[in-house]
Amino acid sequence: MNPRGSSPTITAVRHSLESPQLASVLTQLALGVAFSASLLRDLIGLPGLRGAVFALVVIAALSLVARRRTLGWHGLLPLSILIFVAWCALSIAWSGYTVLSLVGVGAQLTWAFLAIYIALVRDTIQILRATGNVLRVLLGVSLGLEVLSGLLLDMPFRFLGIEGNIASLGPIQGIFGSRNALGLIALVAAVTFSIELRSRSVTRNVGIASLVLTGVMLLLTRSPVIVVVALFVAIAALALYWLRRTRVEIRWRLQLGLAGATVVVGVIALVARSRILALLNAGSEFEVRYTLWREMWRLTGLHPLEGWGWVGTWPQSVTPYGWLDFVTKHNQTSGLNAFIDVYLQVGLVGFILFLALVTLAFVRSWLLASNKRPLVYVWPALIVVILLVISTAESTVLTGFGWMLLVVCAVKAAQGMSWRTALARHPHQNHDHD
Structure with missing residues (x-):
């Protein structure tokens, strides 16, 4: 039953903003934009990236307002x-x-x-899964573009910063702007995929394939900094x-x-x-x-x-x-x-x-x-x-x-x-x- 004075449209919008489905999608979009900011800046420019982030902030703010009575606020912000x-x-x-x-x-x-x-x-396990889903896609795209540039077309994609060095086993940077950025994201992915696999959040085949992908990307960065961090x-x-x-x-x-x-x-x-x-x-x-x-x-x-x-x-x-x-x-x-x-x-x-x-x-x-x-x-x-x-x-x-x-x-x-x-x-x- 609708609250007194609320139209069916307003009620439907409020329910959508409160829904876990929106929270899940918005979480993955926010993580995806954050991790692929370098790619988005190359493709749509800095104004386009800022516009995308602003849209996420507006939707997230509306979602928080809609959820304000159900959230626990004690100790929220350190x-x-x-x-x-x-x-x-x-x-x-x-x-x-x-x-x-x-x-x-x-x-x-x-x-x-x-x-x-x-x-x-989102709970920690939900954040873990969202991060895993986003990084599987982005690392896969990075490897695909490096293979396309360095092996299939044998030409650099300079507008993305990809030099096509995969034929000489790196260093590569994928869509992330630098080899250290790729290595850092691959390390985050390695931790994420390992815990996903151990906690059975994904199937065994998906977990193993994800870890193999991450391992390949880590090796191809050829970054001494990432070796120490690892x-x-x-x-x-x-x-x-x-x-x-x-x-x-x-x-x-x-x-x-x-x-x-x-x-x-x-x-x-x-x-x-x-x-x-x-x-x-x-x-x-x-x-x-x-x-x-x-x-x-x-x-x-x-x-x-x-x-x-x-x-x-x-x-x-x-x-x-x-x-x-x-x-x-x-x-x-x-x-x-x-x-x-x-x-x-x-x-x-x-x-x-x-x-x-x-x-x-x-x-x-x-x-x-x-x-x-x-x-x-x-x-x-x-x-x-x-x-x-x-x-x-x-x-x-x-x-x-x-x-x-x-x-x-x-x-x-x-x-x-x-x-x-x-x-x-x-x-x-x-x-x-x-």
């Missing part, structure tokens, strides 16, 4: 996300490029909103496997041991960083990175607390980014290190807030993965590990799909381990034993 985004927005006030900062903050808020929508209306992810996966099979009463000791071992390895890596970087150096790539980081570090000293102002993806037309292009003799779209990038854009305050955000996301998701029986809880933890490790060599986590994945994982982890949710559920807990 304060770490809210404060970091607020500081980035505040940096518009002192930015020397106000319009570009407005655009950057707008993009940051847009992807964060879509991530929050996904985390709020190694860390494998170690993290083994650690979680060990923890999840350890008795609950002694699990905390193993957690402390793993934390201590991580600190020791980190210190060793810091001391031996020159030798490690030399081993990973591929041609002049590291020299460019080192020059860039050194100059970025010098520039942070000019605005140490507040930074230069948030922009997200770097513009080339304003200071200091044009200067950094000149120094490195390359067109840079990011700082190739998320932590130094954040420091440059929003200063020491922003750096501390970002560090708090990623640390809380990691700790919460890791503890949930260690202590919750369903295998799906492992997915956010390993995705955060991927994003943290890649952040030492790329700034992907600050924009686009990287930022979206971080916010999704942070929100889902906070829903599982939020102190505000605990207080809301047990408001008188502190007085029970008075």
Whole structure:
């Protein structure tokens, strides 16, 4: 029966906006646009991409309004996300490029909103399946275009950035703009497909075929950065496997041991960083990175607390980014290190807030993965590990799909381990034993 005063059309629209089918489709569309942003920008231009994202935001906002009475809002947004985004927005006030900062903050808020929508209306297993469906298609398209370019037609598709190097076994980048971006997305896919297969979310044949596709794409990127990230992810996966099979009463000791071992390895890596970087150096790539980081570090000293102002993806037309292009003799779209990038854009305050955000996301998701029986809880933890490790060599986590994945994982982890949710559920807990 229709509510009093509501027409059948309005009621039908409201039911559509509340439907799980719309939430499922919108989740896959948002993930698809985020992961294929480079392809869409090449095909329909930046205005077209922005129009597509804006349409998703409008529909998601209407869907949230329609669902507002059925959603649990306690502990929805981690304060770490809210404060970091607020500081980035505040940096518009002192930015020397106000319009570009407005655009950057707008993009940051847009992807964060879509991530929050996904985390709020879909369970983790549903997000896992949606991610798997999207990445199977996009990786398949990437491989198909690389084969078409490098083997069948023997000609590059320069408008997509595809050079046709598959005949020489790479490096390839597919539809994602760079080999490191392809490698990162393939790692996310590898984790997703593995958990899908283990949890029987897909058939065995689909799961195995998906993992083979991912393995081929990873090998063909020929990226030293991705090799290192994959190694860390494998170690993290083994650690979680060990923890999840350890008795609950002694699990905390193993957690402390793993934390201590991580600190020791980190210190060793810091001391031996020159030798490690030399081993990973591929041609002049590291020299460019080192020059860039050194100059970025010098520039942070000019605005140490507040930074230069948030922009997200770097513009080339304003200071200091044009200067950094000149120094490195390359067109840079990011700082190739998320932590130094954040420091440059929003200063020491922003750096501390970002560090708090990623640390809380990691700790919460890791503890949930260690202590919750369903295998799906492992997915956010390993995705955060991927994003943290890649952040030492790329700034992907600050924009686009990287930022979206971080916010999704942070929100889902906070829903599982939020102190505000605990207080809301047990408001008188502190007085029970008075």
